[in-house]
Amino acid sequence: MAYIWSYMKKYPLTLVGSFLGSIIFVIVNLGLPTILAKIINESLINEDYSSLWQNISWMFVLVIIGLLGNILNVYAGSRITTSVVRDIRNDMYRKIQNYSHQEYETIGVPSLITRMTTDAFVIMQYTEILLRSALTPVLMIAGSIILIFLNAPSLSWLLFSAIPFIILIFSVIITRSRPLSQQLQVVLDKINLSARENLTGLRVVRAFAREDYQVKKFGRANDEYANLALRLNKLMGSAQPLFAHVLMWVTVITIWSALGPLEQGSIQVGTILAFTEYLFHALFAIMMFSQIFMMSPRALASANRLKDVVSMPISIDPNSEGVKRTSRQGYVEFKNVSFAYPDEPEFEAIKNISFQAAPGQTTAFIGSTGSGKSTIIQLVPRLFDVTVGAVLVDGVDVRDYNIKSLRDKIGYVPQKINLFEGTIRENLQFANKDLSESEMDHAIDVAQAGDFISGLEKGYDSFLSEGGSNFSGGQKQRLSIARAIAKKPSIYIFDDSFSALDYQTDAELRRRLAAITTQSTVLLVAQRVSSIVNADQIIVLDKGEIAGQGTHEELLAGNKIYQEIAESQTNEGEVD
Numbered sequence: 001m002a003y004i005w006s007y008m009k010k011y012p013l014t015l016v017g018s019f020l021g022s023i024i025f026v027i028v029n030l031g032l033p034t035i036l037a038k039i040i041n042e043s044l045i046n047e048d049y050s051s052l053w054q055n056i057s058w059m060f061v062l063v064i065i066g067l068l069g070n071i072l073n074v075y076a077g078s079r080i081t082t083s084v085v086r087d088i089r090n091d092m093y094r095k096i097q098n099y100s101h102q103e104y105e106t107i108g109v110p111s112l113i114t115r116m117t118t119d120a121f122v123i124m125q126y127t128e129i130l131l132r133s134a135l136t137p138v139l140m141i142a143g144s145i146i147l148i149f150l151n152a153p154s155l156s157w158l159l160f161s162a163i164p165f166i167i168l169i170f171s172v173i174i175t176r177s178r179p180l181s182q183q184l185q186v187v188l189d190k191i192n193l194s195a196r197e198n199l200t201g202l203r204v205v206r207a208f209a210r211e212d213y214q215v216k217k218f219g220r221a222n223d224e225y226a227n228l229a230l231r232l233n234k235l236m237g238s239a240q241p242l243f244a245h246v247l248m249w250v251t252v253i254t255i256w257s258a259l260g261p262l263e264q265g266s267i268q269v270g271t272i273l274a275f276t277e278y279l280f281h282a283l284f285a286i287m288m289f290s291q292i293f294m295m296s297p298r299a300l301a302s303a304n305r306l307k308d309v310v311s312m313p314i315s316i317d318p319n320s321e322g323v324k325r326t327s328r329q330g331y332v333e334f335k336n337v338s339f340a341y342p343d344e345p346e347f348e349a350i351k352n353i354s355f356q357a358a359p360g361q362t363t364a365f366i367g368s369t370g371s372g373k374s375t376i377i378q379l380v381p382r383l384f385d386v387t388v389g390a391v392l393v394d395g396v397d398v399r400d401y402n403i404k405s406l407r408d409k410i411g412y413v414p415q416k417i418n419l420f421e422g423t424i425r426e427n428l429q430f431a432n433k434d435l436s437e438s439e440m441d442h443a444i445d446v447a448q449a450g451d452f453i454s455g456l457e458k459g460y461d462s463f464l465s466e467g468g469s470n471f472s473g474g475q476k477q478r479l480s481i482a483r484a485i486a487k488k489p490s491i492y493i494f495d496d497s498f499s500a501l502d503y504q505t506d507a508e509l510r511r512r513l514a515a516i517t518t519q520s521t522v523l524l525v526a527q528r529v530s531s532i533v534n535a536d537q538i539i540v541l542d543k544g545e546i547a548g549q550g551t552h553e554e555l556l557a558g559n560k561i562y563q564e565i566a567e568s569q570t571n572e573g574e575v576d
């Protein structure tokens, strides 16, 4: 509740409007039966037609005020609920932008999506219920009790004997629904994970003809959700009929117990009619009020999941007051760096790594799969922080930089290509929003992407689907490289970025890159020896440790692991 209130209170005027609407609603709903009782008891029985018309006119006035109140209530309520959910989503999205990989991995991308969509939607529904069922029912209960005591005190016991039944019904429902509501959101995460995995891996699923398996896997999560939802809906759905049942009994008992006083003339027909209306409003208000508690377990579960996202401590401090400018450009140094991934703190993915890279030089990393190549280069843009030692860029520890300034220095081409939905132009401008047409031509040209783009009908305005899935692996790699070049960084990082290129394109691209990186340092992860023969230094990795360091010729002469890699590729006819 406090969580939602922290968002609701940002809209004080709209809140006042909603409260005013609630007050009008109560006045109108209790005013109408009160006037009706007057009409029956006074105007009709005494055949006083002038007071009859007067009362009917008051009823008209009340109905019109009620209509205006309703409009105000609905309008203000909608504004608040939609604003609250929009603000929650914006806050989440902003926070997620600052997440490091560790935070993403802790919550998981599918869960983040469920939280931003479904959990936020649950909060929207709950805000709506709060606005509808908090103030109005309280006023309605208070007003009904006062009017019952003023007009029919002898029947008030009926109200008080019905209240425990209503409270009992809702207490049972609320207690039982709490664990179900919490489970429901967790199972929804599973559905999201399964759907996402299936849809993003559609080609693999088809290629392995595993559609049935995937359908069953999704079906299991979906069935689990349906079972839980059914149990929850049955519980929630039983509230209304049980309430109606209590109300019917109370109405029958009211008529029955009013017969005596009616005969004795101590109570009038209009009063009984008004009493049943007050009673209905009071009990209905209790039911409305209970909705807050019925919905609260689910809302609480969702609010906690949303709060977890926003309050998640950021493991990589963006250090906004950190270093923004350096006199040197393009120097990278690793000083005795060891690193363990946060989810496996016992296992050091890289151990005691030291090397220096200077502008105009290419430093290449090679080694068997899982030897730690990607891990090393991810430490330069501070995607993770070192566990031991230090990474220096231009002489400054990367942790001392303003993180944006550090990353501005780097053009990163990740192993898993990430292009965004939009045009080629937009994807390149992602690196540099002020990119001129000639700069774009140059980046595309160096990345060897000009040929295939000129063959496209719309050229730079050709559209990439989500993740660039309508382009080939090699085309995507070249666009990703062009995007890094467009940034004109002082440090280039290529993580296995040439693997999808044919040998000729790979060689030409490296030649063109060498020409534009005379003032920049290049860190390059490669699988093929042919991609790194001209590197100024090659670092051979084995199980996270440096097993050799030198030029291609030096390593070929004296490093066993490098010799084995080169030999295996020569046998395949790969090395130039």
Ligand SMILES: Nc1ncnc2c1ncn2[C@@H]1O[C@H](COP(=O)(O)OP(=O)(O)OP(=O)(O)O)[C@@H](O)[C@H]1O
Binding pocket: 341, 343, 344, 349, 367, 368, 369, 370, 371, 372, 373, 374, 375, 376, 415
């Ligand atoms: N996010 C992660 N969480 C935990 N361990 C990880 C993570 N990423 C990589 N590792 C582990 O760290 C080690 C080094 O992985 P890394 O990706 O750096 O290897 P690599 O040399 O780049 O391999 P490849 O050539 O296959 O890309 C491996 O043992 C891997 O299992």
